[in-house]
Amino acid sequence: DTGVSQDPRHKITKRGQNVTFRCDPISEHNRLYWYRQTLGQGPEFLTYFQNEAQLEKSRLLSDRFSAERPKGSFSTLEIQRTEQGDSAMYLCASRTGRGSPLHFGNGTRLTVT
Amino acid sequence: ELKVEQNPLFLSMQEGKNYTIYCNYSTTSDRLYWYRQDPGKSLESLFVLLSNGAVKQEGRLMASLDTKARLSTLHITAAVHDLSATYFCAVPYTGNQFYFGTGTSLTVIP
Numbered sequence: 001d002t003g004v005s006q007d008p009r010h011k012i013t014k015r016g017q018n019v020t021f022r023c024d025p026i027s028e029h030n031r032l033y034w035y036r037q038t039l040g041q042g043p044e045f046l047t048y049f050q051n052e053a054q055l056e057k058s059r060l061l062s063d064r065f066s067a068e069r070p071k072g073s074f075s076t077l078e079i080q081r082t083e084q085g086d087s088a089m090y091l092c093a094s095r096t097g098r099g100s101p102l103h104f105g106n107g108t109r110l111t112v113t
Numbered sequence: 114e115l116k117v118e119q120n121p122l123f124l125s126m127q128e129g130k131n132y133t134i135y136c137n138y139s140t141t142s143d144r145l146y147w148y149r150q151d152p153g154k155s156l157e158s159l160f161v162l163l164s165n166g167a168v169k170q171e172g173r174l175m176a177s178l179d180t181k182a183r184l185s186t187l188h189i190t191a192a193v194h195d196l197s198a199t200y201f202c203a204v205p206y207t208g209n210q211f212y213f214g215t216g217t218s219l220t221v222i223p
Contacts, residue, residue, distance in 0.1 A: 031209070042117075042201050042213030043156070056209055091155065101146050101158035102203075102211060 002026070004105035006092050012111045013082055020078045021108045025094030032075050033102060034067055035091040043091055049075060082112045115140050115206040119214035126192050127222050134217045136185040136202035145178050145185045146203045146211070156201065160187075192221045 005024040013019050025032050030051050035043035046065065048056040051072035064082075069075040079086055089109050093102035116139040126132050136145070144163050148156040160169045162178035162185060169176050173196065175188045185202055199218045203211045 033211070040216075042203075042215050043211075045210045045212065048209050050209075056207065058210075093156075098208070099144065099161065099163050101148075101161050102156075103158065104155040106155045 004092055004094055004103050006090075006105035006108050008108055009106065010109045010111075012113065015084060015112055016081055018078065018080045019082060019110065020076055021090055021092075021110075023075045023077070023092030023105060024073075025075070025092070026103055029094035029096055029103070030072065031095050031097075032069055033093045033095075034075070034077050035093065035104075037089045037091055037107070038087075046077070046090075079110075082110075084112045086110060087112045115142075115204060115212045117202060117204050117212050117214040119200075119202060119217050121217060122215060123218050123220075125220045125222060126189075128193055129191050131191065132189050134187040134189070134200055134219075136187070136214055138183050138185075138202075138204045138212075140206070141180070141183070142204045142206070143180050144205055146205075147176050147185070147187055148201045148203060148213075150199045150201065150216070152199075159200075187217075189219075192219075194221045194223060197221045 007022045032049040034046040037043045047067050049069040064080045067077045089107045091107045093104045118137045147160040150156045160176040165180040167178045173190045178185045199216045201216045203213045
């Protein structure tokens with residue numbers, strides 16, 4: 001169990017640019033989640049994959065956000081035309097089945113200038 | 114939509130004292146999870162509560178779940194400085210979306 005790995009750890013970008021983050025879940029975990037966390041708040045659900053299928057997506061998620069999980073392994077989260085309000089910590093988590101906890105990665109901190 | 118509320122939001126307590134953090138949620142769920150987050154770090158799973166009346170203990174922390182009251186508690190016994198962190202409860206919704214509370218920031222003062 002090497003843990004959930006996220007890359008990059010930090011990303012600074014200018015408003016209007018596109019960014020992409022990567023998440024490698026724990027290998028035997030078929031369920032993968034993306035969350036966003038801002039200072040002083042709890043993590044906010046963005047989207048959920050079971051294997052390669054994206055099964056749930058937050059209604060709050062702008063169409064500038066897209067996520068993929070090809071072949072049910074790693075996942076990418078892309079934000080197009082970034083805005084300052086996108087600045088946050090983006091957390092990836094994975095887990096096995098019902099009743100198991102989320103295992104979080106260390107996150108990617110995005111700063112949009 | 115599920116709402117998860119924690120109180121208090123901020124807690125400053127002296128070493129050796131006891132205290133309880135409360136987590137209330139707005140819709141039916143038979144499971145609840147507690148996490149810890151240290152400053153600048155990610156979230157670490159503390160407890161998984163899978164049924165009404167479930168109680169779990171680890172060291173100075175004990176968590177319980179009352180699904181009928183839609184309430185979970187995290188009890189701290191004889192606090193020590195190492196317990197200083199932010200604690201979150203999380204409730205699954207539609208089975209796979211986990212809704213997190215706003216967190217309780219705990220500071221243990223020597």
